Amino acid sequence: MLPYPILTLMLVLMWLLLNGFTLGHLLLGIVVAVFASWAMASLRPEKPKFGKxxxxxxxxxxxxxxxxxxxxxxxxxxxxxxxxxxxxxxxxxxxxxxxxxxxxxxxxxxxxxxxxxxxxxxxxxxxxxxxxxxxxxxxxxxxxxxxxxxxxxxxxxx
Amino acid sequence: MMVNAADIPLWAAVAVAFFLLVGATLALIGAIGFVRLPTFYERIHAPTLGTSWGIGGIMVASMIFFSVAASRIAIHEILIGIFVTVTTPITFMLLARAALHRDRAEQNGKAPDKHTGSGSGPEEIQDEA
Amino acid sequence: MSAIIIFTAVAIAQLMLAAAMALASIRMFRGPRAQDRIIGLDTLYINAMLLLVTFGIGTGRVIYFEAALVIGMLGFVATVALAKFLMRGEVIE
Known part of the structure; x- marks a missing residue:
């Protein structure tokens, strides 16, 4: 469902920063971010391995x-x-x-x-x-x- | 949306003026160095003054101004800061590689060889060319 | 009082940034090589972006922020395309 949760969250935050916080923009931003993260998944980028x-x-x-x-x-x-x-x-x-x-x-x-x-x-x-x-x-x-x-x-x- | 500069308290005005002037001064010094420094590889350092704390100062000034004047948190300027911080290395690296490529192709002695080993100063490069 | 402080600072900052843009365009015209001109263009874009943000503080309008963001993106794409062209002789291979 969500291949890149952090990326999706960041895109929603960026959408809200650019458009101001309203319920409509929150929903629209979530839709855009989910589709964008699916697009990102189809590119199959290498995933970073975080230690500390x-x-x-x-x-x-x-x-x-x-x-x-x-x-x-x-x-x-x-x-x-x-x-x-x-x-x-x-x-x-x-x-x-x-x-x-x-x-x-x-x-x-x-x-x-x-x-x-x-x-x-x-x-x-x-x-x-x-x-x-x-x-x-x-x-x-x-x-x-x-x-x-x-x-x-x-x-x-x- | 429009806000009036007369509405904001004195401490915020002083802070906005301070960060604005710091940012603009750094951008100006960067541009001066950009004209004064003699070689391309030195000049590549000068604009980073403007793209690091130059942008940082002006973004902080803008964030303070709109947050205080509209009495709500306005931090969308941070997007410009992130964007410039992430994109500047890409452009500078590509330009530096293009310059290295051109200097090596011409063999004009301005760029070091691919494997100079450790710490080759300008004199050694002159010999290799 | 606070309006005077802010307008003075904005005016001085605008003069400084305009001077920085003038210096960047001097380097852009003088060269001597193509990479110097391209990096001059990049500096010009960044200083123009900062000038727009400063205009935004001076007039109290948020709309200048979006113009600054667009200028920043255009500058990035333009510089990358030009650098790619210098290295390879073509932009899209």
């Missing part, structure tokens, strides 16, 4: 904080671009996570963080090519990605 899903809010908080910090950092780099030279560079990292959803979340996190951009993922040897705005502390970048994000993602998508 309750760690997701922790990841969300960490990312919001990191994005704010690196916003300030990149703003500083841009505003004094003439006086002090920053040192941009490429960075290739071997990943341990294999789960496609975890890699997708990591890509979203690293791209939304100003100062690091996800360029290319190679699924053959599981490496990712990043570009960072300030490669002077290369070890710190590796440490952040490996220990701060990847460990948490491996626990969430077990």
């Amino acid at each position: 899903w309750y760690l997701l809010p922790k990841l969300f908080g960490i990312v919001l904080y990191d994005v704010a910090v690196s916003n300030l950092h990149v703003a500083k780099v841009i505003l004094r671009a003439g006086s002090r030279k920053h040192n941009p560079g490429f960075l290739a990292i071997d990943l341990e996570i294999r789960d496609h959803f975890a890699i997708a979340v990591l890509a979203v996190v690293l791209t939304s963080t100003p100062g690091s951009a996800w360029l290319e993922y190679d699924s053959n040897d599981n490496t990712v090519l990043l570009h960072v705005l300030d490669i002077d502390n290369e070890a710190a970048w590796r440490d952040t990605i490996k220990n701060r994000y990847e460990k948490l993602l491996m626990e969430i998508f077990a």
Whole structure:
């Protein structure tokens, strides 16, 4: 009956946010969401395997904080671009996570963080090519990605 | 639906003004960096200032304004925030891969080879090209 | 009092976002390569979307929110199609 309950619930919520809460829109939204989840089921997407899903809010908080910090950092780099030279560079990292959803979340996190951009993922040897705005502390970048994000993602998508 | 800005209390007005200015400042700094930074791979970092907390600030301002002014919870702006957060990585990744592909095809030394190993700086890339 | 604060902030934010749009279009015209122009277009779209939300706060109308959502979606689809074109030489294979 309902192949993707969370997706269906999210679609109903989105419908209500866009149209305002009335009984008519609740019923219409449920109908649309159920049909949409059936359409999704016929595409047969891979299902994510959640381990410790309750760690997701922790990841969300960490990312919001990191994005704010690196916003300030990149703003500083841009505003004094003439006086002090920053040192941009490429960075290739071997990943341990294999789960496609975890890699997708990591890509979203690293791209939304100003100062690091996800360029290319190679699924053959599981490496990712990043570009960072300030490669002077290369070890710190590796440490952040490996220990701060990847460990948490491996626990969430077990 | 229309609301009047004069109806809302002072603390909400200050909060709306603060978040609005933070968001607009970040978007402007992002655009300045976008013009000033010298290479494509550096420029790709600048607009993310606007798409992360730039959008976040303006969305929070809009949510506070309409929630307080209409005295009911208005959080539909969060949809724009989610939408932009999810779609920006897709566009930037596709563009970065297109740029890498073009630079490698021309062998102009701006892009690293497929397997540079660990931490190749710009100097090493010059040698490989 | 609160109306003055909000209208001043909205006016300053609109000026800043208009300047950001102007800078993005400078990069779009100057290039130097096609990928720079496309990312300039994407930045232009995002700043236009933020400007519309700011208009919404200034006028107190909710309708600008929907226009902003449409602009955001159009910008996404346009940028993806252009990036695909750069990589492959065609949009639909």
